[in-house]
Amino acid sequence: MKLIVLVIYVLCEFEGIVSSENDEIINSISSKSIYSPEIHAELFSPSLGLTWDHYLTLDEINNFIDHVGEKYSDFVTVHVAGYSDEGNPIKIVEVLSGNRSANKIWIDGGIHGREWVTPSAMLLILFQLVVRRESNSEAMRGVDFYVCPVINPDGFDYSRRFSKFWRKNRRVINNHCLGVDLNRNWIYQPEHSDVHEEKCRDIYPGPFPFSEPETQALKTFLEQNKNNMKAFLTFHTFGEMIMIPYGYKSALPEDYDDLERLANHIVQNITLHGGPQYKVVNTYDYSGFSVGGLDDYAKEVLGIKYTYTVELRDNGTYYFFLPEHLILPTSIDALVVAATVAEEVYRI
Numbered sequence: 001m002k003l004i005v006l007v008i009y010v011l012c013e014f015e016g017i018v019s020s021e022n023d024e025i026i027n028s029i030s031s032k033s034i035y036s037p038e039i040h041a042e043l044f045s046p047s048l049g050l051t052w053d054h055y056l057t058l059d060e061i062n063n064f065i066d067h068v069g070e071k072y073s074d075f076v077t078v079h080v081a082g083y084s085d086e087g088n089p090i091k092i093v094e095v096l097s098g099n100r101s102a103n104k105i106w107i108d109g110g111i112h113g114r115e116w117v118t119p120s121a122m123l124l125i126l127f128q129l130v131v132r133r134e135s136n137s138e139a140m141r142g143v144d145f146y147v148c149p150v151i152n153p154d155g156f157d158y159s160r161r162f163s164k165f166w167r168k169n170r171r172v173i174n175n176h177c178l179g180v181d182l183n184r185n186w187i188y189q190p191e192h193s194d195v196h197e198e199k200c201r202d203i204y205p206g207p208f209p210f211s212e213p214e215t216q217a218l219k220t221f222l223e224q225n226k227n228n229m230k231a232f233l234t235f236h237t238f239g240e241m242i243m244i245p246y247g248y249k250s251a252l253p254e255d256y257d258d259l260e261r262l263a264n265h266i267v268q269n270i271t272l273h274g275g276p277q278y279k280v281v282n283t284y285d286y287s288g289f290s291v292g293g294l295d296d297y298a299k300e301v302l303g304i305k306y307t308y309t310v311e312l313r314d315n316g317t318y319y320f321f322l323p324e325h326l327i328l329p330t331s332i333d334a335l336v337v338a339a340t341v342a343e344e345v346y347r348i
């Protein structure tokens with residue numbers, strides 16, 4: 001069915017008879033155009049140092065970030081927000097629209113080590129924002145982007161090289177346990193502090209909020225750059241879901257209807273671009289009580305309107321072992337999320 005829809009859609013596009021508000025996004029980043037031989041060659045160009053045939057290493061990711069920072073320095077700045085426990089830089093790529101009062105979108109990946117496709121997805125978004133800038137919609141060019149491809153470089157590198165299932169950072173906690181879940185270290189409720197006792201668990205939130213160098217560095221950066229920030233997209237795997245805050249309480253955000261409407265639009269656009277049918281869920285409803293999430297911090301403390309956690313592919317068939325041939329299609333899902341959100345943010 002999905003294939004039929006895509007084929008019909010592509011034919012319609014070819015005939016020039018699609019006339020929805022999605023036209024601009026679709027024209028610039030459709031599966032059709034991203035897979036055209038010319039773009040495909042560009043994506044795999046040795047000069048970029050990128051590949052979509054295998055999962056990237058931390059060095060490959062940082063090399064690409066530095067490359068775009070140097071080559072496109074007129075509108076791209078690479079910030080080092082701080083350093084991880086093991087001394088790796090936490091890099092944030094700022095892509096400016098040139099309009100000083102532009103709205104901003106934050107995008108991140110790699111907060112959990114084992115979710116390898118998320119940094120690749122972040123680099124595809126950067127590729128589109130920077131290398132293919134001229135082909136982008138007015139909205140994509142009219143919004144300032146902050147892209148942090150790997151929030152947890154130590155955990156990602158460790159997972160990549162030694163232990164696939166590693167999720168947390170790599171800080172030594174005690175003689176037996178190592179690592180804090182960086183997506184549990186933001187805000188949480190003191191009455192649930194009993195979870196602190198479970199220091200070896202994958203979801204150990206740390207001794208107190210912002211106990212980790214990674215979250216501390218990002219907190220400082222976000223506080224300094226939150227003005228005009230209208231969207232906050234934090235990418236994970238897996239589950240194919242657009243998750244709406246909160247996770248630490250059952251109450252919904254006051255503007256939940258707005259967030260749900262845009263999330264439904266995102267889901268629709270992902271399928272239009274050949275992706276699977278993502279679900280829209282409320283985090284608390286779906287996952288139950290979960291403390292210290294970055295999305296809750298962005299929504300509740302920073303007050304950023306369109307805040308989502310996005311769980312990319314797949315739906316559980318491959319678990320955290322997403323096959324390499326799905327790296328690029330999954331990254332395109334993330335690009336569609338960013339492009340759809342840009343259309344909204346550009347106009348508010």
Ligand SMILES: [Zn+2]
Nearest residue numbers: 112115236237
């Ligand atoms: Zn995750």
